[in-house]
Amino acid sequence: MSSTKSISMRDSYFKALYPIFLEDKKTMLISADNGAPYMDPISELPNQFRNVGIAEQQLVGMACGHAREGRKVWVYAIDAFVTLRCIEFIKLDMCAMNLPITAIGVGSGYAYDIMGPTHHGVGIIATMRPWPNLTIWSPSDGAMSSALAQISYENGSPQYIRFDREGLPDLYGNGTDFSDGILVPKKGSNVTIVATGVMVHQALKIAKELEKFGMDAEVLDLFRLKPLNEEALLGYVGSSRLVVTLEEDFLTGGMGSSIAELFVDNGVETPLLRIGQGQTFVFDLGGREAIWEKYGLDEASIVKKILTRAEKIHFFD
C-alpha cells in the first residue's frame, strides 16, 4: 500500500466512461449523492445524470425504469450501500429483469477502514454471487478500471463493479486484453495464489517472500468474480501443489468459496487454503494495515499461514 496513484480506480473508470456518454446519449448515470472528480463532467451532461439523494432503493429502482425504456444505466454509491442496502432491488429490478444496469461500488473490503462496520464493504461477494445474469468485477488497477468502462457499456446485462477506494499501483499496460476475466501478473510453478482487488498487490509481495522458502508462487488476478472463467482457472492451477485464495472479504460465501466449489465440482484435489476474514465485525481503528495485522491479512500472517499449510501437506519433503 506504500505507493498509490493520485487517481483512484473509480476515477479511471469515470474518465473512460465520459467519452462513451458523449457518444451515446441513451446513457444515464444515477448517484446516491456520491461524487468523484471525474464524475463531475458526466454530471454536467443534460439528461444523462440524476442524483436521487441517499436513497439506494430508489437508485436501483429508477435505473430499472430508465433501462426498460432503452437506456444503459449506471448507479453509483459507496460499495456497502449500493449492494447490501438495496440487494432486493438488485435481485429483482436488475437481475431478474436482466437489464443493462451497472452498479458501481466504491470502497470494497476494508477500504473505508476507520469508518467501521457501517461502511466496510464485506459480506458483499457472498451477497452478490448468487444472482443469475449478474457479472461481478473486482478490478486491481487503473488500466483495468479504465477498460471496464467500455466492457460494462458493451455488456447488455446487469453488472456490479467493486472498486477499492484509492488508486492502486499499476499492474497492466493500456493495451491489455481483459476479456478472460483473469490475468497472471506473476508466473510461478508450484504454488498458486488466487487473489482479487487490493489483495492482488498483497499476493505479489507474498509471492516474493515465498521465494525465500523455495516456493515458486504464481499469482492469479481474478478480477471477474462471476461468471468464473472455469476453464482458465482449472488450467492455471493444473500443475500447482497448493492453491491459496486471498480476499479482503468474509470467507463465508466469498471468492475462496467459489474456488472451493469449482474444485469440488470438477474433482480437483489440489490442497486449497482460503485466506480472508472470519466471522468477525471489525470495530478496530488505526487504519487498514492495522485491521490486516489484527485479522491475519498482513504479509507476515499470510506467509505464515501458507508455510504452515505447506508443511502439513509435506510440500517441502
Place this chain on the structure above:
Amino acid sequence: MSDNQQYKLKANWHRKTVLEMGVNGKSGHITTAFSLSELLICLYHGGILKFDPADPLWEGRDRFILSEGQAGIGLYPILADIGFFPASNLLNFLGRESTLGVHAEPNTPGIELLTGSLGHGLPIATGMADAAKIDKKDWLTVCLVGDGELYEGSNWEAMLTASRLKLDNLVLIVNRNHQFTIGFTDRDETQRDVILDPLSEKLESFGFEARTVENGHSFPDIFDAFEGIRGRDNGKPLAIIVKTIKGNGSSVIANQRGYHYKVPKGDVLEKVRKDLNEEFELLCAHEDELMPALKGDE
C-alpha cells in the same frame, strides 16, 4: 343499456372470473382483485389507458405498473378480455406452462414489470416517467400501489425524486382498501397497527397533486378523478387515492382480514357465488338491456 350498466356487468363478470380462477388455481389474492374490479375496468375498458393488445410493447402505450403484483389475478381477466392473450389461458392460472402467476411477470403480454415484492413499482415508475420526459414522449406512467404497500420506504424515496423532477406525466394510484394482512392501515382502536392517514396530506407534502375517489366502486366517481390526467403541466406528479373495499362484492369476504390470501371454500365459497349471481340478476332485471352485455362489448 347505459355505459354504467355495462361496466357494472363487466365488474360482476370480473369478480366471478377472479373467484373461479382462484378456486381452480387454489390460490391468489381474490379479495385484493375484488377491490380493484371497477378501477381496472375504468383503466382498460373505460379508455383511460392507451394500449394495443395486438402490440403489447407498442412504444406509445401508457406504462401501467401493477406494483401490488399480487393483484395479478385481478388484471389477467381484464387483459384477456381486451385481447392481450386468449381467455382460455385464465383456466390455467398458476398451472404448468402458464405465465399467469400469483405475482405479475413481464413475460405475460400486457404486464409491464416483475412485481410482487412491494415498494418497487414507484421507484421504477420514476425512471420510466423521467425517460418519457427526456425523450419527449406523451405516454403516461401509471403506477398502482396498495395502501399497505405504502409502508415500504422506497415509495417515499421515489416521491422525492418524482417531485424534484416535476414528473407530471406520472400517475400514482393508491388502492386504499384500508387493510393489511393481519391489521388495518388507518384504525387506531387496536393500538397495534401503523397509521397511514392523513394520506392525502402526506402525498401533497411530498409534492404530489392528490385526488381522492371516495367510492372506488363507483364508475362515475373513478372517471371523474381521472379527468384530465393526460397533458398535465403543473409540474406535479398526480396521486389518485381510490377508496375501495377489500373483497367488495360479497359480504362474507368483504373487509375480512382472513381472506387476504385465502381462497373461499365450502359454504363461504357458495355464498360468494350466490352474492355475485344475485348481483348479476339484479343488474339484469331489465332483460332487454342485458342482451348486448352478454354478447360482449359490441
